[in-house]
Amino acid sequence: MMRLAGRTAIVMGVESPAGTAIARALAKAGATLHLVSADRPRVEALAAGLDASLLATDDEGPAAPDLVVDASALPAMPDRMTSEEDWEETFIRAxxxxxxxxxxxxxxxxxxxxxxxxxxxxxxxxxxxxxPMLAWREAAVAALARETAARGLRVNGLAPVMDAGGGLPGFLQPAAARPRAGTAAPVEVAEAALWLLGAGMATGLTLALDGGRRLQA
Structure with missing residues (x-):
């Protein structure tokens, strides 16, 4: 396992429940934190409490961080996608x-x-x-891991199902009577994230924390 204490870490999307939990866990593990958020006022207190710097964009901060986490929420999708251009733009944003x-x-x-x-x-x-969206991201993670493997730079994914994963409009909203599946708590997401960041032999992996939802799809 790679020691996280003393490592420099950038966490993007820290305003999300997953991003907040991961930032707290990294700070507890002894990493030096640089946080990036689209909602700066919302996370100023968090940054101060973790003794972390708050960046306007991920291009700021340390030029060569040891760890980079992107926990940004999935973007809002249109109510309907009726053309090839709609699908292309949606996948680009996501x-x-x-x-x-x-x-x-x-x-x-x-x-x-x-x-x-x-x-x-x-x-x-x-x-x-x-x-399809999750499969695309998993493939992208694996491809980037393949490109960087010779350098020993590891790339992994984490796909938790969370109560506060995001509020998405339109056709992504469920019927009111649809039963809810089990969810991952933020602390569980943070534990999995730290394992993936520290596990020296893990790369190209996307770990699902979904209680078996994919097995039932």
Whole structure:
């Protein structure tokens, strides 16, 4: 296991429940934190409490962090997607974090670690748009891990189902009577994230914390 104490870490999307929990866990493990949030006022107190710097963008801060986590919430989707252009734009927006991480990987030192967190709202069905989106992200994680493996830079994914995974509009909302599945608590997400960041032999893996939802899709 790679020791996290003394490592420099950037956490993006820290305003999300997963991002907040991971930032707290990294701070407890002794990492030096730099936080990126689209909602700066909301996380100023968190940054101060963790003795972390708060960045406007992930391009700021340390040039070569040891650890990079993107826990940004999935973006809002349109109510309907009726054309090829609609689908292309939706996938571009939803998968922009992968491009950010790929750009950051070029500037990271060898033996570092990257983690992409895709927190799925518990109320959303596993069918429809969700399974292809998760599969695309898993493939992107594996591809980036393959590109960086020779340097010893590890890339993994984490896909928890959470009560507060995100509030998505339109066709992503469930019927009112649809039963809810079990969810991962933020502390469980943070524990899994720290394991993936520290496990020296784990790369190209996307770990699902979904209570078997995918097995029932």
């Amino acid at each position: 998968n922009r974090p992968v491009a950010r991480l790929a750009a950051r990987a070029d500037r990271m030192p060898d033996k570092g670690a990257i983690l992409l967190v895709t927190a799925v709202p518990a109320a959303v069905e596993t069918g429809g748009w969700l399974m």
